[in-house]
Amino acid sequence: MSPQQPPPDELFIDPFKVKGTIDPTTEIGRHVLSQPPATRLELWSYYLYYNGNNGYNMFSFLPTLLQMMAQKGGFDPTKPDRPPCSLALSNDAPCNVPWPGTDGIPVVSMIMYATAISFAAQFLLFITFGSLADYGRYNQYILIAATLISCAAQMLPVLFINDDDGSSWYGMMILSIVANVAYGVTLVLYCAAFPILSDNLPIVRSVRANPAISVEETQTVIEKWRNHVSALSTTFSNIGFLIISAVFLAVSFIPWTQGPFLNEDHQFGNTPLYYFVASAACAGFLLVNAIPYFLFRPMGRRGPPLPPNEHHLTIGWKSVIKALSDGVNAISSMQTYIQNDITSFSATQTVVQGFITAITSIIGCLMFLVLAKRYNVSTKTNLMIIVVATGIVPIWGCFGIGFSNFGIRTNWELWVLSVWSGLFTGPIWAWQQTLLGELCPKGQENLFFSLFGLTSRSSYWIGASAIAAVTQQTANAYYGWPIIAALFVVATILLCFVDMDAAKLEMLHLDIQRELANTTSMRRRSKKGSENTSSNTEDDDEVIKMELVENRSEPSEEEEHRSIFLNHTCQ
Known part of the structure; x- marks a missing residue:
């Protein structure tokens, strides 16, 4: 009996309510049955993992700790006696840290160099070992290991809790690099799992196994449910972001008497201790949310065997393709640095703005999901809208080079940026991974999502290095915005030339x-x-x-x- 499925264009349809069974005597039926069906527990635990691995710590507490410790251990290069830097900086106040082969570099340059190092390491890992997650059962094992390393790297900054002079900033930099590499690996492997998970939802399996449904109709159903899973997983990531923001917003207002304080307000959120505690708590939140996915993911989830005469260490290099450049991570790094500068490390304002970003990110993801499912807006069209809208941010920042009261220079602009980033930066992750999911060959999802990791993380080491070099020469962080704007222009132009129909045919x-x-x-x-x-x-x-x-x-x-x-x- 052929399975019967409900209409695929309904927005909140239950993908597990499908009547009938798949015929195991047909070739296509045997192919579909070769993978275990997705269960509710697997799907919801998949969402829950991203709820914990929401990236808040990676883009807020950890970089703030690194910047704060570096500025404590830095010096003013414009004065002969090189006095220590002040945490209450203006946007243009110089602060350098020691760096090999130089007489010191600006803190923002150090942060960008550290980011470039972490992304270069990811580049080598993804290309060399990316195929390990495609063939056999390695995906889950690597994801577990990367998750544990990420949790450890986010907890270990508490070792520097008594470092009052910032002399251990280099140790914090190493932990940040390790945390970024592990975080990048977890995201690549997590995102690579969604096409297989989506394609094995009962409603999708019923369509794939039905010989009476045309290839075009089958591809339409697959695309819509991949959009669905991708958008909801990103929404859950933003919900986790929202939870962390709400909790630490409340904690930041706790009256506190024991300093040192980062500004005049005697609240827990204005102490260095707040950031150390927050980073460790985020690691615990990730671990608690990750465990269910490892428990409920079917053991039958596995890739094909490694092709004959191939090796895990070389097949990735043979499969490298040219990737789009992406400036989203650059925006996050620049935004965090400038935000700390403008607010003098005000945890209260930073967390409130993160709270607003989380809410608008949820709205943005659901808005584009409605466009896709209710109005049949294609994945590429949605992504084009999102990329162009996000590209406005670096153009906006470019005005900060010549103006002191505009160009992400003021507090009111930070509030606007929080809303704008939420509406478009959150959805960009969901729709670019959906686009790649539609174009990656079956059985090679992890390898091609490793390449996606190169586009959104690893390939950024070039841009991060360029930004670091420019800011090192100019001692002005705002000169990094033109480079980010150029990345978005290139990405937008290349995206325009992506022929989805031809790619699917290929x-x-x-x-x-x-x-x-x-x-x-x-x-x-x-x-x-x-x-x-x-x-x-x-x-x-x-x-x-x-x-x-x-x-x-x-x-x-x-x-x-x-x-x-x-x-x-x-x-």
Whole structure:
């Protein structure tokens, strides 16, 4: 009995309410049944993982700790006696830290160099070891290890809690690099899991296994549910962001008498201790939210075996493709640094603005999800809108080079930036990973999402290095905005030339070619085995498989649909 599925264009449809069963006697049915179906527990634990791994600590508390400790341990290069820097800085006040091969570099340059180092490390890890997560059962094991390392790196800053003079800023820099690398790895592996999870929702499996549904209709259903899972997972990330913001907003107002204080307000949020406690708490929040996903993810979730004559350490390098540049991480780094400068490390204002960003991020994700599911706006169109809107931020920041009262220079602009970033920066993660999910070959999701990691994190080491070099020469953080703006211009232009229909057709060609290659390889192995011995069980199994293929006189309905689709498209 063919499964019956509800209309796929309803916004809040239950993907687990599907009638009927999948026919295991058909080739397409066996292919769909090769993966275990997604369960409610797996889906909700997947959302919960992103709720904990929301990135708040990576973009707020950790960089603030690094900047604060560096400025404590820094010096004013414009004065002969090189006095220590003050935490109550104006935007243009110089503050350098010791750096190998130089007489000191600005704090913002150090932060950008550290960011570049972490992204360069991710580049090497993703390309060299990215395929480990694609083949066999390595994905879950690597994700568990990366999550634990990320938690440890976020907790360990408490070791520097008594560092009053900032002399251990370099240790904080190392922890930040490790935390960023581990965080990047967790996001890549997490995002790579969503196409497989989405494609194995019962409602999607029923469509994929139904030979009466055309390839075009099947792809439409797959795309919509990938949008659904991606958007909701990002929404849950923003909910976690909102929870952290709300909790530490309340904690920041606790009256406090024991200094030192970062400004005149004697509240817990204006002490260095607040940031150390917050960082450790974020690590605990991540760990608690991550455990259910590791418990409820089916053990049957695995990739294909490694191709013959390939090695995990080399296959990634053979599969490298040119990636888009992305300036979103650059915006986050610059925004955090400038925000701390303008507010003199005011935790209260920073957390309130983070709270606003979290709320508007949830609104933004749901808004674009409605556009996609209710009004059939394509993934590429949504992403174009989001990228162009986000690109306004670095252009806005460029005005800060020549103006002292505009160009993300004032407090009121920080409030506007919080709203704008929430509406568009949050959704950009969901829709760019959905776009890649539609274009990555089956069985190579982790490798291609590693390349996505290169676009949004690892490839940014070039931009971060350029920003660090420019700010090192100018001692002005605002000169980094033109570089970020250029990254967005390049990304937007390249995105315009992405032909989704042609790319999907190419993916279909690759799937067919892979099936033909597997069939040919199987035939050769079975023939060789039958010639050598007839007692070998594995060879007998291969012979039986090939006899079934060879004895099939007519192509399956799925193959006919594919043939019709290819002929129609080529014409």
